[in-house]
Amino acid sequence: MHNSIGRLFTVTSFGESHGRCVGAVIDGCPAGLPLDEADIQKDLDRRRAGGSGASTTRLEPDKVEVLSGVSDGFTTGAPICLLVWNRDVSEADYESIRYRLRPGHADFTAHVKYGGFSDWRGGGRFSGRITASFVMAGAIARKLLGTIGVEIIAHTVEIGGIKAKPAGFDEVVKKAAADPLRCADPAASKKMAALIDKAGKEGDSLGGVIEGIARHVPVGLGEPVFDNLDGDLAKALLAIPAVKGVEFGAGFAAARMKGSENNDAFVLRGDRVVTVTNNAGGILGGISSGMPVVVRVAVKPTTSIAGEQATVDIQKMAAASISVGGRHDVCIVPRAVPAVEAMMAVTLADFALRAGLLPGVIR
């Protein structure tokens, strides 16, 4: 396993779904950043199960604890260890299906790779719960990026085939946060909720698409040819369980455009060079262009479903069937929204440090 990401702003994730805790060590955060637990708690709260039928009924208080790296309300430059304790842990849900491979889950690959020793309870290290560590780290990264004006927001743009109307940054900020599905289009959200409700009743699940936007990103983040901003964003976002695709700007649609349509013309706005359109999603040659960084991720439907599925019992090496009980989100898209923001923030903070755009000490 390799559980660290970032070269200068490095996040190391630890913990399991049904172990003692889920946590992260954030190393490389400059000293002098004002930071208290409320900064982190805010994002953790957004990640928790909401009031919508989309979400699991597992209820974790998820109160962040800061174990190191912060003193008198400021980061010290030392590694910051954060964690949330696991409380609402019921192994019983999993014991009965321990050896029956849940289709779409990492049960099989983890079993082979870790020789049967991996923590199977609740998906262990492969659970969506691990994103709590991403969100805690992301909260610090966002705070840090805030010192140079970078803002990040993500929102649900599609669930079960229902697409939300396009929305700009400010509109998303205003509407998505209040929406139970983190969707900025209330009409679409209502339809999505109905689909989720229906799928849940059918013992099925739904996927969707999340869009993340970062604005006021300075020109120059990204280290080509291999540590491109888009490359590292994609890698970071694919660490979120269930993400199966990533695209930037026009993305796959660009593949169907002509160059004359897709190329973003440069113009001057005062003394700044900007582009008229943003098909590039704010990234040219792997480097931020100063336009909003726009990324979309495809989230597959929740793999744990109540409906019966064919599978294999890995202990008996025999065909079996499975119906995954327990408490699962019918659609994890809304809860993955803060994780998308977090991984964007972690990646951008790393590149901002690498580009020398953040000082060694925040004052």
Added chain:
Amino acid sequence: MHNSIGRLFTVTSFGESHGRCVGAVIDGCPAGLPLDEADIQKDLDRRRAGGSGASTTRLEPDKVEVLSGVSDGFTTGAPICLLVWNRDVSEADYESIRYRLRPGHADFTAHVKYGGFSDWRGGGRFSGRITASFVMAGAIARKLLGTIGVEIIAHTVEIGGIKAKPAGFDEVVKKAAADPLRCADPAASKKMAALIDKAGKEGDSLGGVIEGIARHVPVGLGEPVFDNLDGDLAKALLAIPAVKGVEFGAGFAAARMKGSENNDAFVLRGDRVVTVTNNAGGILGGISSGMPVVVRVAVKPTTSIAGEQATVDIQKMAAASISVGGRHDVCIVPRAVPAVEAMMAVTLADFALRAGLLPGVIR
């Protein structure tokens, strides 16, 4: 800049489009691998401009030279430096537009990031020509993976909106290699070629989609939660200029499926656990499942087009217009196919080493 990729099988790329050469240092290749220049030349030749109207008229012999790391026909365990010299270099094409930012190109971001010192001739470090270094490194990675039976192929599945019929590994091997557009569907290829011809005459360009498939990949490649197989593949593939999106298996289509549709049921085939479908694209929880690894990348239309575009002269800081002359592919998709294979190979080789599935010495 950061021009190395891979933790144990590390590729360092160097060189510029119009500098002396393009090359790579491959470090971490086990000793004892039979290797001669022909192994590498074969892939380089496939990358070169073909007979199709899709391709540039720049003609580079691109004969690989092995400067180190190989002795008596075998790798020695030492770093392997490979390069191709640049011969057909005409600066004149670029001098006239030196300060006019080519829309869609990295001219602007490179100018800001490197303070005007970056090599602007032919796109310098941001040119598609850099993929020659990827392809050389990939050839070694493929040879190495071949020792454990892994096979990799890529093919054009879409250009200008024309989609090829789905094709399995063997069909792609048989048909795509011979096709000028690297497409396994001859009928679609013909339509694509017509579109490319038309776009070229209009001074425009086209994009498309490439699919890469790796088969016989052992179970267990990938190091979650951050160095996932999909995450690192995406990062590697986004290093190919013009790639704007990456998806695995069902990818974005999975976002529109239900769990019951998308989940791949496990079954036994002899003593092997396989899945009936492969919506996961051979990756579960960031780890290879033993099923074919399937990835698709969105390639934007070539940014260099003859048609006139609005832009900014960065020296005068004034509005300008530009028509990019020189020798450019109308559609770079076919030539990017070997680069997709190469970056898949480099990533898989790295993970195979990390998983201990390749010996320190090949015998």
Added chain:
Amino acid sequence: MHNSIGRLFTVTSFGESHGRCVGAVIDGCPAGLPLDEADIQKDLDRRRAGGSGASTTRLEPDKVEVLSGVSDGFTTGAPICLLVWNRDVSEADYESIRYRLRPGHADFTAHVKYGGFSDWRGGGRFSGRITASFVMAGAIARKLLGTIGVEIIAHTVEIGGIKAKPAGFDEVVKKAAADPLRCADPAASKKMAALIDKAGKEGDSLGGVIEGIARHVPVGLGEPVFDNLDGDLAKALLAIPAVKGVEFGAGFAAARMKGSENNDAFVLRGDRVVTVTNNAGGILGGISSGMPVVVRVAVKPTTSIAGEQATVDIQKMAAASISVGGRHDVCIVPRAVPAVEAMMAVTLADFALRAGLLPGVIR
């Protein structure tokens, strides 16, 4: 700050002397290693203040807690988070000298680098207490190395100029563990103790030399030309506060030998190639030779002394004098012995994994 070490067996240290805890995340440990808290506690106990006058009177229970990565008594392949809580923390000792730079300490460099935000209480991140995280990680590394027969021991070979008689591995094991100064030569230990006693009474401190030996190390650990076994051991050992020099085998004495004296002749012992002497300290060309790996580190005298010293008040920017009170070891050499073993173990475990000499799953 950068608080991770190791490429495949990666240790991330966190925590401060007077913060909530000191801990480590160990990532990359293969699954299936039997591990319980007692394995780690044993080494932590050896690190704690002993009965000798050499040691601080700060009394920490230092009971290890395993927060993740271990399930049912075996490692799972997931990151292992370990920590000890700080209990016996008295800030008062430090408040009075907060701005007076302790000579020989990191007070000044930390103040400048972290802009006055670093945790100054008890040296914060620069305290010897941080080595508790090294020792916890080292305990796991040693257990892992034990599966391939590698054994590691360290001992005090010099304090205050008193040198111990040379001792082989078995003798060190037998005698050093029982000795309060971790010295395998009882006569020398007695003289060292007297010197320590005297220095303590004079408000002064002493340094010394520790030797670490690893035996049954397989041939082939080390990744030249930059990740040499000796290079990475030196780096790891210099992370122990107060270490100012590192030498391998004959070390600095080799600089005074002739080639004919220093070269270790090869001979056959059965079907093994060994050397008659071991001036190379078990490392040739940066790679382990199969002979015992022998390293010595110079430990400077404890910088915190009661005697009055000239210094600067960094707040007032004025000359000042300082006498460091609090609870300090007169000689930290004995307590650094387990840290030397730990950092050797961490480094060797990393190279064993890199060389493919440890399986992905321990069975």
Added chain:
Amino acid sequence: MHNSIGRLFTVTSFGESHGRCVGAVIDGCPAGLPLDEADIQKDLDRRRAGGSGASTTRLEPDKVEVLSGVSDGFTTGAPICLLVWNRDVSEADYESIRYRLRPGHADFTAHVKYGGFSDWRGGGRFSGRITASFVMAGAIARKLLGTIGVEIIAHTVEIGGIKAKPAGFDEVVKKAAADPLRCADPAASKKMAALIDKAGKEGDSLGGVIEGIARHVPVGLGEPVFDNLDGDLAKALLAIPAVKGVEFGAGFAAARMKGSENNDAFVLRGDRVVTVTNNAGGILGGISSGMPVVVRVAVKPTTSIAGEQATVDIQKMAAASISVGGRHDVCIVPRAVPAVEAMMAVTLADFALRAGLLPGVIR
């Protein structure tokens, strides 16, 4: 093998003693640094065999070629590939002893690790000739460090037990460069030369000690607790073949001092905090203190000697004897001096970038 060093200023070394070339790729050098081949040639020339009997008679012109990363006399921000071609290569010297392990060499460990495939001619990758790649990279690092005033010098302080008188930075600059043994003490140099002459006639060899000094190093270089300035310097210096020990400031002598003697008192010099003595060698807590960084390395006597030695024939697995012919330095200390400077420069440049003390673009 792992042939890259440095996180932001990364040097990748390639090539073999008797292969086609020896080279390096330097990645992460900021754009805008004035650089021509003469800057690098100067250091390469100092590394070449001198007029002294200490040196090999192998005569390589060693003219540097810059293959990438420099345009119009300035670095572009792209990776800089440099190499020297091997010309004076005579395999015959080595053929006869191919399977007889040279005592003290890496023949045995390389043979085992690389399964007999490593390039054995002239030591291949383990030859002192590899330091040509260090010196080329170091020349760029020094030029870069020069932009912030950092100066680096190294000199021979001991050969064959003869110690040079201590000398300050300016004295070393003035005297060591002109001395054939790179020693700043002419009287000692004369004695050393006589010893070398004698050892050569006896078919034997000598070792020694080199001291490196860096001055005007800003406060704050080093990233504790694992990427300490001393730790990374030691690692870098141990990559120079034949180095068996490294010490900083008072080093091993500090182990024999009392705290009151070894602690460097702080004083104000104008508005700068400095220390009266420099037993710490300019490094406190792993971070540069602003005082000169002083490091000494122990160089073992040349392992290739004409005198007969007992060894093993690895092919026959039988006892054998060996007398190493060919062209070898009796004492490689003088030629290692530029390599010490180079590895110091590479390490300091990396930390200066990491600390944000060098801009992304030099102007």
